[in-house]
Amino acid sequence: MILTTESLTVTLSRRYPISFAPDGNPIVHVGTDTVDVLSHDADFLWKNVRGNIEGMPPEQVAPLTCRAGDSIIVAKSGAPHVDRKPYHDAPCKAELDRLPSVLELPPETVRTLLPYLERLFGGFCGEVRDGWGTETITPAFQNPGYGSYFSSSVSLGLVLLSSTIPQTAKRVLAERMTQWGLDIAGAFYDRRVNTSNGGHMQGRKALVILAGHLLGIDDMANPDTRNPHWQETIGYETLERPWWFAGRPPADAGRWWHVWHPFGYGTGWFVTKPPREWTQDRVDGNGNTIRGQRFYLSYMNQVLGGQVGTALAMRLMGLQREMGSAFIGAIAQWMEGPPAAAVEELRALGMTWPWGTDYTVGPGAGVCADAWRSVGGMVLP
Incomplete structure (x- = not known):
């Protein structure tokens, strides 16, 4: 057969x-x-x-x-480079005392989002395949496979877990998000390379860190020790040269040293050059559209805006280094927005983005951005 x-x-x-x-x-x-x-x-x-x-x-x-009872065949043997030692061999219990209690959320926001997120994170989330269409392949649509959907849901969940609502109210969501971190850990500890264009990988690292943090599993709280190829690790960089407008008035423009690499290492370096030099879409000889650098940045609102709450929560939990300082710095830049002259320079070339906003699929638009501003924003790392 x-x-x-x-x-x-x-x-x-x-x-x-x-x-x-x-x-x-x-x-x-x-x-x-x-x-x-x-x-x-x-x-x-x-x-x-x-x-x-x-x-x-x-x-x-x-x-x-x-074996008898199996229903889906996966043709796979153990890879020689995979470390199969157990990550933890003792009983675990999520320690909710490790969650911050800082963010004041409107009661109506909590009443709307908490049951929604508890349902969303309620099922199994093991990764069975890669690619953009994960949510259409995994049984019963068990997780939102598209990266910005997934990451923005994690972002909202982390904001609720960092809020001042009682621990008893956080417990179900905390345990379910922790379980998702455990569910997906194996798929990402096999040392695969996670391309940095968002997609299906984005947002997974935060869940693994959360699980390790709450369960006291050091390797999971700092997952780069096992796999340094996470999207949020290799997809962001702190450069020696800042964005093109740095060094001009206002003086604080020089803080823009962090970049997002849309399609692999090095693909974000173009922001150090003036926007007029950024490439545009073109059509090749076969009629295929070749995307340009200007198109790449059109996804900033999803990729960066979709993780505003994640960056905030990781800093509140003291996990900035584990999550990635360049990653958090890029989101802080997004929330701050460039100086007015740089924004106008972009606008004149037809590039407008909703700086300082978050992104979500479903309920909760604006919640993460409001939470960010409620604590006075953040100093760029």
């Missing part, structure tokens, strides 16, 4: 009943039997089937047997 989806082919030892997920991927029903996977062609895995991200060695998969 041979199953083929896109460029993935799995050869089984005999015929088995199958059904198809909404996206067309086949699901093998093992029942009380066992399935022998004889071979597979995994050339397409790095794109959207399992997640061998660029830069990582390809998995070599030997024939394997799926």
Whole structure:
């Protein structure tokens, strides 16, 4: 029996009943039997089937047997570079005393957001694949797979956990967000490279840090010790040269040293040059649109605005270094906004962005930005 989806082919030892997920991927029903996977062609895995991200060695998969009761075949062997030692081998209990109690939120905001977020974080969140369409593949739409949806939900949750509402009111949300950090930790501790353009990876690191912080698991509270390739780690940088307007009046413009790399390391350096030099979209000889640097920055409101509450909460918890100082600095810049002359320079070239705002999918628009301002903003790191 041979199953083929896109460029993935799995050869089984005999015929088995199958059904198809909404996206067309086949699901093998093992029942009380066992399935022998004889071979597979995994050339397409790095794109959207399992997640061998660029830069990582390809998995070599030997024939394997799926036990009775399994329903989805995953052709994968243990990678030699994965450290399989347990991260923690003692009972854990979330210590809510480690959460800050600083942010004053309007009662109506709490009444609206708390049950919404408790439901959102209520299911299992194990990552079973990479790619932009995660939420359409994971069983029962178990998590919001799109990066800005995911990260803005985490951002809102962290603001509530950092608020002055009673610990008893925080407990359910804290435990569910902690569980999500545990659910996804394995998928990101396998040392895959998480590309920095937002997408499905964005916002995961904060959950793993939260889980480690509340459970007292040091390796999880500082996950870069196991995997330095998180989106929020490699996607941001503190430069030796600041943004193009630094050094002009006002004097504090020189603080703009942090950049977001939209599509991999180095792709954000162009902000050190005048905006008139930033590339624009173009159409190649085959009619394909090639996106320019101006388009890249159009996602700042999602990528940076979607993590305003996360940056705030991490600083309130004393976890700025673990989350990434360049990451938090880039969000602080977004919330401050450039000086008026720089904003006008961008506007004259058709580039306008909602500086100083947050981004969310669903309820809660403005909550994280208001919380940021309620404590006087933050000094840029």
